[in-house]
Amino acid sequence: MYKRSVFFISITIIIAIFVQQFYLVQPLGKKVTITPKYTKHILLIPLDSRPPCAKFVVDAGKMADIEVITPPPDIMDYYTEPGNTKKLQAWLQMNAPSADGIIISVDQLLYGGLLASRQSFGKDTEENSLWQTLVDIRSQNPQLPIYAFNILPRITPPSNIDSVKDIKNLMQYSRLTDRFSRFYEEKDLLKIEKLRAKIPEEHLEQYIDLYNRNLELNKKLINLAADKVLTKLVIGQDDGEKYGIPNMERRNLQRYTAAKQLDANTVTITHGADEVGMSLLFNMAQLFKQQNYAPKVFVAYNETASAQAILPYMAAPVGQIVSEKIAMTGGQIVQSPEAADFILYVHIGNSKNLSTRLLGAKRVNNWLAAGKKVAIVDLSKHFSAEETLLPVLLQNDVPVNQLTAYSGWNTASNSIGTAVSQASIYCQAAEDSYSTDAVLRLTYNNLTILYDHFVEDYFYLKGTVDAVNTALRKAGIDNVSDLNMDNNYLWANRMLADSLQRQLAKFTHSKASRSPITLQTPDGLQRIYLQDINVNAFFPWPRTFEIYTDVNFSMNIMK
Numbered sequence: 001m002y003k004r005s006v007f008f009i010s011i012t013i014i015i016a017i018f019v020q021q022f023y024l025v026q027p028l029g030k031k032v033t034i035t036p037k038y039t040k041h042i043l044l045i046p047l048d049s050r051p052p053c054a055k056f057v058v059d060a061g062k063m064a065d066i067e068v069i070t071p072p073p074d075i076m077d078y079y080t081e082p083g084n085t086k087k088l089q090a091w092l093q094m095n096a097p098s099a100d101g102i103i104i105s106v107d108q109l110l111y112g113g114l115l116a117s118r119q120s121f122g123k124d125t126e127e128n129s130l131w132q133t134l135v136d137i138r139s140q141n142p143q144l145p146i147y148a149f150n151i152l153p154r155i156t157p158p159s160n161i162d163s164v165k166d167i168k169n170l171m172q173y174s175r176l177t178d179r180f181s182r183f184y185e186e187k188d189l190l191k192i193e194k195l196r197a198k199i200p201e202e203h204l205e206q207y208i209d210l211y212n213r214n215l216e217l218n219k220k221l222i223n224l225a226a227d228k229v230l231t232k233l234v235i236g237q238d239d240g241e242k243y244g245i246p247n248m249e250r251r252n253l254q255r256y257t258a259a260k261q262l263d264a265n266t267v268t269i270t271h272g273a274d275e276v277g278m279s280l281l282f283n284m285a286q287l288f289k290q291q292n293y294a295p296k297v298f299v300a301y302n303e304t305a306s307a308q309a310i311l312p313y314m315a316a317p318v319g320q321i322v323s324e325k326i327a328m329t330g331g332q333i334v335q336s337p338e339a340a341d342f343i344l345y346v347h348i349g350n351s352k353n354l355s356t357r358l359l360g361a362k363r364v365n366n367w368l369a370a371g372k373k374v375a376i377v378d379l380s381k382h383f384s385a386e387e388t389l390l391p392v393l394l395q396n397d398v399p400v401n402q403l404t405a406y407s408g409w410n411t412a413s414n415s416i417g418t419a420v421s422q423a424s425i426y427c428q429a430a431e432d433s434y435s436t437d438a439v440l441r442l443t444y445n446n447l448t449i450l451y452d453h454f455v456e457d458y459f460y461l462k463g464t465v466d467a468v469n470t471a472l473r474k475a476g477i478d479n480v481s482d483l484n485m486d487n488n489y490l491w492a493n494r495m496l497a498d499s500l501q502r503q504l505a506k507f508t509h510s511k512a513s514r515s516p517i518t519l520q521t522p523d524g525l526q527r528i529y530l531q532d533i534n535v536n537a538f539f540p541w542p543r544t545f546e547i548y549t550d551v552n553f554s555m556n557i558m559k
Contacts, residue, residue: 029527029529029556029557030557031554031556032554032555034441034444034445034555035441036067037441038065038066038067039066039288040064040065040101040288041066041067041069041098041099042061042066042068042069042102042281042284043069043070043092043101043103044057044058044069044070044277044281045070045071045092045102045103045104045108045109046076046105046108047105047107047108047273047274048076048077048105048108048113048115049073049078049113049540050540050546051540051546051549052275052418052546053114053274053277055548056418056449057103057278059445059448059452060281060422060425063422063425063426063429063449064285064425065429066285066288068281069099071091075088075091077108077112077116078541079541080115080119082115083108083113085109085110085112085129085130086129088108088109088112089109089133092104092109092137093136093137093140096141096144099144100144100145101288102144102147103147103148103149103277103284104148105148105277106150106217106221107150109133110127110217114238114273119158119160127217131220131224134146134148134229135229145284145287146232147230147231147232147233147283148221148230148232148233149233149234149236149276149280150218150221150233150236151235151238151273152214152218152236152250153210153214154238154239154246155171155174155239155240155241156171157170157171157206157207158207161206161207166199169195170199170204171244173192173207174243174244175241175244176192176195177192177245178243178244178245179243181248211245211246215253218235218249218253221235222253222256222262223260225262226260226266231266232266232267233266233268234270234276234279235250235267235268235269235270236270236413237250237270237272237273237315239273239313239411240271240316241313241315242315246315254269265330270325270328270413271316271320271324272321272411272413272414272417273414275413275416275418278417278418278422279325279329279420281421282421282424283330285425286329286428289428291431292330294329294331295326295329295341295342295427295428296332296339296341297326297331297334297341297342297343298337298339298340298343298344299322299333299343300343300344300363301346302347302349302353303348303356306318306346306348307346309348309381311379311381312381312411313410313411318346322416322420325416325421326344326420331424337367337372340372341373342373342374342375342424342426343372344420345376345377347360347376347377347378347379349378349379349380349381349386349387349388349389350381350382351381351382351387354386357389358396360389360392362396364389364393365396368398368399368403373404373426374403374404375404375407376389376403376406376419377407377415377419378390378406378407378408378415378457378458379412379415380408380462383461383462385458388408388462390408390458391458394507394510394512394513397510397512399512399515400454400513401513402515403450404423404426404427405418405449405450405453406457407419407453408453408457408458409456409457415457418453422446426442426446429442430442435522436521436522436523436526439521439522440519440521440528444555451535452549452550452551454507455500455535455537455551459499459500460547460549464499464503467495467499468480468495468496468499469544471495472544475488480544481543481544482542483542484542492544493539496537496538496539496547497535497536497538501535504533504534504535504551508533514530516529517529528555528556529556529557529558530554530555530556531553531554531556533552534553535549535550535551536549536550536551536552
């Protein structure tokens with residue numbers, strides 16, 4: 001009995017070693033050394049210091065051999081602490097002469113970040129200083145591309161209005177006001193009058209004044225674009241709804257832009273916020289190229305109804321947002337995968353269309369097998385892992401390493417805009433990759449972004465965040481949006497890092513992740529394998545809403 005046990009233990013150990021050496025680790029080929037090769041340098045004043053607004057743009061710039069330079073962290077915003085606008089303006093003006101282009105968030109440069117802009121009521125913003133800074137930069141750098149963007153206020157009232165009842169009434173007032181401006185129904189007017197009587201006058205005045213001031217601010221920015229102080233202006237709409245005063249402001253600005261006879265290459269009004277910096281990065285990369293590349297995109301949905309779906313925090317259906325984001329690239333939607341530079345597959349999951357996931361996985365697998373470039377937008381109506389596509393891709397061994405882009409963050413505009421921009425940057429860079437080193441560098445930089453999105457958009461937002469929040473609340477920490485830096489913040493970071501590394505290790509041992517990437521290079525076909533994949537992750541702000549991720553790996557090549 002003892003000998004039999006020893007025999008089975010020995011066989012088990014031998015099998016484990018075999019699997020480890022030849023199945024999991026795969027010590028194949030030669031490790032590739034990736035060295036940045038920047039041909040252009042641009043300055044970025046990000047919307048705020050969160051990774052989607054800053055790090056993602058910096059990483060995407062590497063694909064286009066563009067060094068994206070951001071301000072020193074000590075003058076940037078940090079959560080509720082606004083950035084130092086005077087120092088930011090001085091930094092921009094000092095560094096502009098040595099840059100090939102600049103991308104500016106007006107919210108950061110004027111208020112100190114997106115959150116600060118939402119809390120700006122009653123504060124001095126020194127608008128004249130901003131206008132003078134922009135005019136001075138233009139006069140001192142007449143050929144410099146200056147791209148700027150500003151975000152419309154969301155429908156939710158400013159944070160100083162903290163009465164639940166007042167917030168609810170103001171938001172309903174906003175919806176009804178927009179509805180009445182479109183349809184002029186008397187029933188809506190009567191409801192508006194009743195609501196006005198319930199809302200404190202000072203709160204209503206503040207709420208309306210917020211949009212009036214922002215409307216005038218955006219008109220001044222449009223005037224700067226008309227006067228060619230700004231090369232390009234994008235106005236985004238954050239956290240919208242089907243009806244609301246922000247929609248009225250958007251339509252007003254569209255009319256104002258039309259009256260100025262400015263085309264979409266000069267002024268664009270779109271849905272979204274966090275992804276606008278990435279979109280403008282692609283526009284900047286386009287400007288730097290002589291051939292003026294614009295992508296051809298074939299768009300496919302998991303079901304016909306997905307294009308008409310209006311997801312949470314959105315003021316427009318998914319299909320409209322897809323069209324907007326592709327239009328921002330100057331690209332066009334084509335009618336077949338064969339005519340496309342890349343395929344944009346948009347999965348909008350809900351509890352009733354779970355069966356579409358397997359068909360979607362088969363379609364993606366077939367496209368990849370045919371050598372097509374595929375960007376996936378993987379969204380869920382209920383922010384649920386069970387409604388998303390990625391787990392089904394993994395279960396069916398679809399080679400996700402070969403995706404051109406993957407995005408499934410918190411809103412449709414963020415995810416669609418990010419995926420379209422990443423895929424467009426990749427496709428343009430691929431056209432210019434005339435050496436094997438350039439092909440490998442592009443592949444490495446794109447995979448870095450791809451894995452960051454796998455980790456945050458799926459592993460974290462569809463699972464780990466709930467586990468971390470539950471553990472914190474069980475420990476008596478109810479406010480997960482304001483963690484104590486000396487105690488529970490460190491504990492939450494440790495839980496986060498351990499959980500993500502375990503999930504990433506399991507993921508990297510799957511066939512979907514281990515599949516080689518076949519590249520066509522000037523030196524012939526080559527196969528790429530990823531090894532030693534790990535993630536450095538922490539909460540960039542003392543809240544659990546978003547994370548900072550830095551996925552590292554070695555890239556091995558076999559001819």
